[in-house]
Amino acid sequence: MKRVLSFRLSILLLICSLNAAPLFADSVTTHERTVTKVSEGIYVIRHPDAPDSFPQGNTTVIIGEREVLVVDSCLLPSSTKEDIKQIRQWTNKPVRYLVNTHWHFDHTNGNALYAEAFPGLSVIAQVETQKMIQSFNPTAITSYSNRTERFKRYLETGKDGDGNPISDAFRKDLTNSLNGIDSVVAEFKNLTPLAPNVTFDHELSVNLGNREVQIRFLGRGNTAGDTVIFLPKEKIVIVGDLLDHPVPYFYGGFPLELAATLQRIAQLDAQTIIPGHGDIQHDKTYLTQVIGLVDEVVAVVLKEVNTTPGRKLEEVQQAVPKAVDLAAWRQKFAGNDQENRDNFDASVESLIKVAYKQAMVR
Template sequence: MSKAFASQADLSEKKISFTEVGRDLWAFTAEGDPNSGVIIGDDSVMIIEAQATPRLAHKVIEKVREVTDKPITHLVLTHYHAVRVLGASAFEAPQIIMSEKARAMVAERGKEDWDSEFQRFPRLFEGHESIPGLTWPTTTFNDRMSVYLGNRRVDIMQLGRAHTAGDAVIYVPDENVMFTGDIVEYQSACYCGDGHFHDWPGTLEAIRNFDLEAIAPGRGAALAGRDMVNAALDSTKDFVRSTYRPAARVALRGGSLKEAWDAVRAECDPKFADYAIYEHCLPFNVARAYDEALDIDTPRIWTDKRDLEMWEQLHG
């Protein structure tokens, strides 16, 4: 294989930041690694995203304990991907919340995704032997639900398909702040391998309609202020469209996946080559864009075997 697969060569430790994005609202970020969020209520704490392993989850817990000793009662998972959910056991939260669609995706493809992501991201699976198994929610919802942490209301909503078909966002109305999961990224490539390119821009506009004070994105730094929020929404939309359109043109004229790869690189490299995990994401993104252009609405399941075959096809 001519190029190190996915993120196998990324072994450097990332600097952790813990940023307050609203009153008692915190973003745990780490230079393009998966983010987590923290919502502190009157008498309890909600965590958003569990990290890939219990060991990595404890890094989030350490930061939480620097700002509050209230118990962690709720864990919200914005979608099913292994690097977001497999650390859940560390939080010992009585309530684990996912959309009903995200739970269905755990059942449909959770084990395959775990094997696939473990191969792609060895550094993120530090302490993987402590993962007890697939993470299942205790509570699911369709469209939206609200959780009350004392008087603080938290709205958990599906605004549309984007990064996956089961994406949820978490909105805190008293501070007008949203935790978006991987629907929004900042200075980081979007992973579109399980995405829905046609729907994604509209979902971003649904987020924009909240006129938010701040966003904690899926990857990248916390976004404080409307200018940063809108810049991140714009750059995410540009990334999605710049990936899909060249690939679709090739697919619809009967061109090959390799030709689509070359066309997307020509469009995206000048704008996004310095983004975190760009080289990792690009082959998966092109493959999914090519499929969606051919009306394959449900993303094909990635497996560790399919990953390597596709990578070799484009890089070999």
């Protein structure tokens, strides 16, 4: 499956903060809305990318005997409204809970629409996620239109925000983004960001009626407040952007802690893993593969930083490919798909940079 590299990278240049990932996920390019019935009363909705190529996160709907829980509320209001309409076709039971797996707005923009459609809704998030949604997301949404002029400047000058020449692929993606951005800005114009009204530190459980849902914080990785939703009876785990498929998401976050957090997910008695973006996984093969890659890269970064005081990023970047067979890892994740291969290279490059940054401040 193909994904768009340059547009994702362009957002890296536009929106980031010290220990936070960009407001997007490095997802497969998705052109249509699909619904997958994972188990009785449990559905995963995959959304098409926004008109400007911005990816939309997966939404999971869990229906119990009494009420409904939804995981992640999507990016575009129009997509959220379609999801709500679909849920009402599935059941007349109320959506009582909405869980945000993390703060990125392709997973949280629809919060207010759910609250409007289902009075008394509890919007749940780990405490760090709530803080980010409250402080960062409103400004990011209102400033979304600013990228129009910035993208135009990149095209006119032929250089990105760091002054580096833009590639033909980057130019094409910028053009595609500009062709679709007006409709996205129009949707965002009346969007009201809504922060969670229920928070937890480590674990929270709800019962939807003969269906237990465990909401857990297993550690930092993609963000400071990554939330995992586990259904022990059904052996299903929903992990947000801690895991994206087919190429993992390593922009920002806490790479020195990521493998341990993913390992805790692997220890759960789950047979189905629902990622933040991409295909549902029916075993732990892909999860284990991501853990292996992170472990290898981070180990080299730490060795370089710890054994040579004052080690420069450029030196670490040169050391990693000598110690880790990145070509073999690229083949495992991306095969012969050039866009996925490019995405893998860019994601691993970010992993090295952010791991170095985190290692230097420990």
